[in-house]
Amino acid sequence: MxxxxxxxxxxxxxxxxxxxxxxxxxxxDRAVLARRVFKTRLVAFYFGLIALSAVAFGNMGGAMFAVLAGMATLGLLHSMAWLAAKSSRxxxxxxxxxxxxxxxxxxxxxxxxxxxxxxxxxxxxxxxxxxxxxxxxxxxxxxxxxxxxxxxxxxxxxxxxxxxxxxxxxxxxxxxxxxxxxxxxxxxxxxxxxxxxxxxxxxxxxx
Incomplete structure (x- = not known):
């Protein structure tokens, strides 16, 4: 459509x-909706902080897991924002x-x-x-x-x-x-x- x-x-x-x-x-607006409603910037900061803390303690495996988990979570939130914007008028x-x-x-x-x-x-x-x-x-x-x-x-x-x-x-x-x-x-x-x-x-x- x-x-x-x-x-x-x-x-x-x-x-x-x-x-x-x-x-x-x-x-x-999808991007603004993602930031405002689904708090994507806050979520990115949270997982970034976890990853940096893991690196500081020498836990590279934990840092990698935090990065991957953060990417998956952000992907889900952005998808929800896209759907919310697309289905709204x-x-x-x-x-x-x-x-x-x-x-x-x-x-x-x-x-x-x-x-x-x-x-x-x-x-x-x-x-x-x-x-x-x-x-x-x-x-x-x-x-x-x-x-x-x-x-x-x-x-x-x-x-x-x-x-x-x-x-x-x-x-x-x-x-x-x-x-x-x-x-x-x-x-x-x-x-x-x-x-x-x-x-x-x-x-x-x-x-």
Whole structure:
């Protein structure tokens, strides 16, 4: 399936309503997802430290085993990141945000724009970022259902998250404008979790 075919299929699966328009669609970046969600850099550091310690104590066999184990683990994690990125699609319309996700079992989650109270942008560098969404009112979204498209450690009140997005600040502004076009529903201001200042558009109230 080509990249464009996947775009078209994601929209078709959303079953758009009458006069509903697609504003934006995108997917996680595989390399950033591997680093951010599957902690590949941390794992590489861990096995590297074990290998260096083995060398320091003259245990070359142990060092070789650590290197091989590290390569196998990293290969598995990168494969999972590739599968997660390949099976994920985010579609924003003028009425809702659609998350088509699921590495093993495909799921389609619809978030009406009127239910999105706030967005939190985390800057991951090089224009990439995560956008966590605060949902207004009760919902039945579980952490396991959303993972890895969920804000880490928010187990009791899961927050959907658009992960490892290229041009994340631009996407956040598009999302903010789409939500602002919906009838006001007592929203919060969009904030940033990143050390760097958030883009201007993200500091404005959604409605």
């Amino acid at each position: 080509s990249h464009d075919d996947f775009h078209d299929e994601a929209v078709a699966m959303a079953r758009l309503g009458k006069d509903e328009k697609v504003i934006w669609q995108g997917a996680p 985010y579609v924003l319309t003028d009425r809702r945000l659609i998350l088509r996700i699921g590495m093993a079992i495909e799921k389609t989650i619809n978030l009406p724009l009127g239910k999105i109270g706030a967005g939190k942008l985390a800057d991951l560098g090089n224009g990439h970022g995560d956008i966590a969404l605060d949902i207004v009112g009760p919902h039945s979204l579980g952490y396991a259902l959303l993972w890895p498209h969920a804000r880490p450690w928010k187990l009791s009140a899961p927050e959907p998250m658009l992960r490892a997005l290229p041009d994340a600040a631009k996407v956040a502004n598009i999302l903010a404008n789409a939500v602002a076009a919906i009838e006001p529903v007592n929203r919060h201001a969009v904030t940033s979790e990143a050390p760097a200042p958030a883009p201007t558009g993200l500091k404005e109230k959604l409605a």
